[in-house]
Amino acid sequence: MRLCRFATDRLGIVRGDHVLDVTRALENLPQWRYPLPRFDPLIANLSALRPKIEALADKAEKIELTKVELLSPIANPGKVVAAPVNYLRHLQEGRADPALHHQNPVSEIQRAGVFLKATSSVVGPSEGVKVRYPERRNDHEVELAAVIGKVADRVASDRALSYVAGYCIGLDMTVRGPEERSLRKSLDSFTVLGPWLVTADEFPDPTSVNLSIAVNGDMRQAANTRDLILSVAELVAYASSFYTLIPGDVLLTGTPEGVGPVHIGDVMHASIDHIGSMEVRVLPAEPVSCAG
């Protein structure tokens, strides 16, 4: 199942080139009162709601995918956990290029661990990436994103994939500089998730998928998750050894070599096997006000 959010908070199922509006399924979610839960209620209840969602989709009117604005498929992630350097060749390029490391040590992931991005940085592809520091270098990082489906606390890596609800494409945008990584990667819109969530049953093997990103048609990063230093399962296990992962938590699994700058006006095109593709525009952080 391919689950998307579109337009103004509509829930959709993607089949072929169409979106089927299944927003009514959300009426079956438990009603929450203050204080609100920290997990994502839809992802937490996805298995239970799935028959209802599929039934609504069978009867729904078809909307062309090209005509909808796609939001982040995860509305309320409790955490965005990210792997800093999880491909060997990206580790090597990070160590070699002062414009990337800014005198910060670039360690392998077993030493560096994972870091957190602010959940307020999450957007969907239609919202675009908004550049607040156009005078600094702003880089794209394409990554496979895994979304946690059930509470995972100190899980073993051989069972870790059973805690994953599904996968989407993640862009871990970065402004380069000397500051802490989590600050430079947490600007509004610097975590793009999309174009939809592919449930784990339709994404059989995260250890061997191609991922890529082109900017204005030029291929920048093209790799395969078989070159991950820590696999998706090992990352889930590792992260869950430090903190409990909850439904809707997102794991950005790391970016391969080929990170590079984007500029306002650029168009990024990211693809991952078994998921699909998404187009994301690079925009100014504040709209240019019209004269008059």
Ligand code: MN
């Ligand atoms: Mn990254």
